[in-house]
Amino acid sequence: MEEMTAESVRELQQRVLAHEPISEEELRRAIAYLRKSRNAAPKEKAPPKEKKSKTQDVDLLSLIEDLREA
Amino acid sequence: MALIQDKFRHPFPAAVDSTMLHAFRSCPQQFYMSYVRKIRAGGTNTHFVCGGAFAKGLEIARTQYANTTAVGVPAILAAEKAVEVGLLALLKAYGDHVPGEKNKNKDMVNTARAYISYFDKWPLHSDYISVASFQGKPAVEFTFVLDTPIRHPESGMPIIYAGRLDWVGEYNGLYIVMDEKTTRYFKSEWASDWVLRAQFTGYVYACQQYGIPVTGYGIRGTALKMTEIEHQEAIITIPPWRLQRWWLQTARDIQRMVDCWKQDYFDFNLGDACTSYNGCPFTQLCKVEDPEPWIPAGDFEDNTWSPLQKEVEV
Secondary structure: OOOHHHHHHHHHHHHHHOOOOOOOHHHHHHHHHHHHHHHHHHHHHHOHHHHHHHHHHHHHHHHHHHHOOO | OOOOOOOOOOOOOOOOOOOHHHHHHOHHHHHHHHOOOOOOOOOOOOOHHHHHHHHHHHHHHHHHHHHHOOOOHHHHHHHHHHHHHHHHHHHHHHHOOOOOOOHHHOOHHHHHHHHHHHHHHOOOOOOOOOOOOOEEEOOOOEEEEEEEEEOEEEEEEEEEEEEEEEEEEEEEEEEEEEEEEEOOOOOEEEEEEEHHHHHHHHHHHHHHHOOOOEEEEEEEEEEEEEEEEEEEEEEOOOOOOHHHHHHHHHHHHHHHHHHHHHHOOOOOOOOOHHHOOOOOOHHHHHHOOOOOHHHHHHOOOEEEOOOOOOOOOO
């Protein structure tokens, strides 16, 4: 299935404005593109996975300490 | 006293809404130009195009969802189809408008992104605020008119207070008026900024006059940034005394409008109202002694505002 781009969404809109029929499949692809592209920039800046696992380790250590204190 | 208005008396509007009241409260002269003289700055306003298309998409999706689930279509399927139908409505409503560089965040594609993001955040089939139904009909795009105690200066009939609200939601057994707002970004105090907002107090008051036991309102905000879409929500309840105060204040303000019309003089703010938001579109007219000859020469066009038109935050 070919992925849509901003340009293809614009083309789709022109067809909507021209009252041309739009298939459900095209609409779904447009929605998939819009969903994928809405937060494109922040996703690229997301922290690397290693950092996430480090955080989990810290959480686990804190949990062990909490249990010892208890 | 030199009057700035032209000699012909433009009629006083028969109906008033929160947008008109807001304009009058910030600058009576701006109210005069917009709703009595009935002109607006030429060109298309991107904020209105974006906000209008976004609201249209949500409205159609919500109505479609309520209608299809009512006839037994499974919720998740109905929601998926409703989002598609709503997107088509949004694309149509946005039209051919191409925003300038300054407002590119509100172009058609980003408006459509915001719409999809909205339903990812608050899915139709699992939203904790559901669309209320009254007499078997979903309470979406509800229009109201109320007679005020103020008489029209020409007809002698009561001046009407009118409005159109997005939808009525049911939240933990409570009914609340719901409204959507689009913005460029969220200020730090975004949620608390709505607490005293007359527009929504009026919606609650109107619902109660129509026998709908609404106790407050909810605002769902969508920030259309160039790089991401964000959402926030504020839910506010209103005690009865504040509704009464709002009605009294509304009547007093409408009376002041009528007084200005009778005196053929609408006051000037000559302050923050001239420069707030993107600046008042009529400042050029306020800079000249006799603005009327400048109206046809300037970038203005005739515009009759309907109080039942969807209100859009800019």
